[in-house]
Amino acid sequence: MNRSLVDRIADAVLYEGYILYPYRPSIKNRQRWTFGGLFPEAYCQAGNGETASNQTECLVHGNATTTIEAVIRFLHLTQRNAGEIIPPLTEWQCGAEPSFRTVETLRIGDRLFQSWQEAEEREVPLSEITIGALLAQPRYVSFTFPASRRLEPIRDAEGRIAGILVREQQPIAGSFEARALKAADGLFRLTLRVVNLTQLGESASIHRDFALLRSLVSTHAILGVRHGEFVSLLDPPDCWRQAAASCRNVGVWPVLVGAEGDTDTMLSSPIILYDYPQVAPESPGDFFDGTEIDEMLTLRILTLTDEEKRAMAAVDERVRDLLTQTEALAREQLLGLHGTIRTRGERAHG
Numbered sequence: 001m002n003r004s005l006v007d008r009i010a011d012a013v014l015y016e017g018y019i020l021y022p023y024r025p026s027i028k029n030r031q032r033w034t035f036g037g038l039f040p041e042a043y044c045q046a047g048n049g050e051t052a053s054n055q056t057e058c059l060v061h062g063n064a065t066t067t068i069e070a071v072i073r074f075l076h077l078t079q080r081n082a083g084e085i086i087p088p089l090t091e092w093q094c095g096a097e098p099s100f101r102t103v104e105t106l107r108i109g110d111r112l113f114q115s116w117q118e119a120e121e122r123e124v125p126l127s128e129i130t131i132g133a134l135l136a137q138p139r140y141v142s143f144t145f146p147a148s149r150r151l152e153p154i155r156d157a158e159g160r161i162a163g164i165l166v167r168e169q170q171p172i173a174g175s176f177e178a179r180a181l182k183a184a185d186g187l188f189r190l191t192l193r194v195v196n197l198t199q200l201g202e203s204a205s206i207h208r209d210f211a212l213l214r215s216l217v218s219t220h221a222i223l224g225v226r227h228g229e230f231v232s233l234l235d236p237p238d239c240w241r242q243a244a245a246s247c248r249n250v251g252v253w254p255v256l257v258g259a260e261g262d263t264d265t266m267l268s269s270p271i272i273l274y275d276y277p278q279v280a281p282e283s284p285g286d287f288f289d290g291t292e293i294d295e296m297l298t299l300r301i302l303t304l305t306d307e308e309k310r311a312m313a314a315v316d317e318r319v320r321d322l323l324t325q326t327e328a329l330a331r332e333q334l335l336g337l338h339g340t341i342r343t344r345g346e347r348a349h350g
Helices: 001-016 131-136 208-212 239-247 292-304 306-313 317-327 332-338
Strands: 051-063 067-089 102-103 105-108 109-112 116-130 137-147 150-156 161-169 171-183 188-198 217-225 228-229 253-256 267-271
Touching: 001 067, 001 217, 001 267, 051 217, 051 239, 051 253, 051 267, 067 105, 067 131, 067 171, 105 150, 105 161, 109 171, 109 292, 109 306, 116 131, 116 137, 116 171, 131 171, 131 188, 171 239, 188 217, 217 228, 292 317, 306 317
Parallel strands: none
Antiparallel strands: 051 188, 051 228, 067 102, 067 116, 067 161, 067 217, 105 109, 137 171, 150 161, 171 188, 217 267, 253 267
């Protein structure tokens, strides 16, 4: 599995919908995390249309010695609260927590600090295993990520602690299962199922934001094969078309990734893609929307007022990076966004 060739498109999938224009905590960005969410089972039982699991099925051409590896990737959300400390403190005792008032937006001097949901990338690997071993017995992997709470003081121009950022993560637990079945001579159906096992208790009164902090967000898988090859589910050979049609994918869309023609890596994406998706080489950065029009979003960012840019920079590091990259674009890069002619067969994502 050549991660260097697929990580850019996989990261675009991971952060799809992370934040949208106008890149501030507006009404548009209140309903985030819409792709690939695996919620706790207790929340799903309330009939909200969410699910606790997904399933990938794809075809592998090889034999019993063909080796499979996989990694499950998702975002673990962090609730970041901005707190105002009145009156400001010179210091606070190590290990103690100062008294503060949680606010949506905190202004200290000319700086803004925003309460927000951040995200931390998580990966859970499936070690290399042969098709023969999976035919004999499924492989199970369980995982947990514990709760955490971190405090960050914010100082004013006089060096006093005038505010605080409190970052809290809730514990999450899950598992995934890999199995294989013979589909034809030299052809195997590989199944990968991921489940959120986080406990919540009663479901009736659970708010979506409460459940999200205990969910696997933007869940997807990257699969690799050695001494064999993956078969395209979108354009399989005629002899395996029926076997491809019988693959049951739930909440994911497996496609070949890497250089055109490679068959050793597959991305099981929570959004619909084609084989060998690419991020457009002209794209100046990640706008968090795979169907974006880069030129339009770039110009909109450049025309923000100074106050709007300060509000955008206050969201988090990823959004600040987007602002910095956009403002640093050279004239030639801006012109390159205006239009690109591609030859037949060329594809670009984003």
